[in-house]
Amino acid sequence: MSFPLDGVSLDAPLLDGPRLRPKAGGAADSLVVLLHGYGADGRDLIDLGNAWADLLPHAAFVSPHAPEPCGQAPVGRQWFPLTFRDPHELPRGAQAAAPLLRAFLDVELAKLALPPERLALVGFSQGAMMALKVGLAEDLRPAAVVAFSGMWVDASAPHPAPVSNPPPVLLLHGEDDEVIPAQALFGSAKAxxxxxxxVEWHLSPGLGHGIDDAELAIAGSFLAQSLGGRSHGAR
Incomplete structure (x- = not known):
């Protein structure tokens, strides 16, 4: 699962979105990229950085807006179109959107002079699909991937190929999710x-398509453990 950057058109829109500097000040020793869901934008998740600032005081956070206007939410954005009719649209859509997101990650890491192992990807819903798609690419290997209320779109393959040198993954899902049923959690974890x-997973009783305080705490601890220590060296 590699995404050649020469496949990104020079005319493709550049991703950008709200950012948070490290709470501790100074240079960032890690980068957490927050990927929003279908019909939202980067502002929807950037406050997760504030929620985790005490656990990750040296981390920078960025929440890019997805590249396309959302077909079903005019003020929102989408990583790829959804018709809810084509059973293959999730893997195809995530594959098509991956090169642009990967190019964004490379640029952001270069700005901060950080290697991929100081990167964590966090996604919600469609953003979770993108986090897993790009985060498990053989040529990236981030520190961690956290997926809220999403799924691994490649789990639908009859025999998913082994992932080379994968990062640790945390899946979190609401038991009463009305958009992406909780069964997606178990199918993704198994695949x-x-x-x-x-892979670790957590199912939140009574939660719908959202993120609750318990999930925030679990994900924050997972990220702090995965990014723990200033292994990139004194800066």
């Missing part, structure tokens, strides 16, 4: 484990 990915 990821079969592909050799170290």
């Amino acid at each position: 990821l484990a079969a592909a050799g990915v170290p």
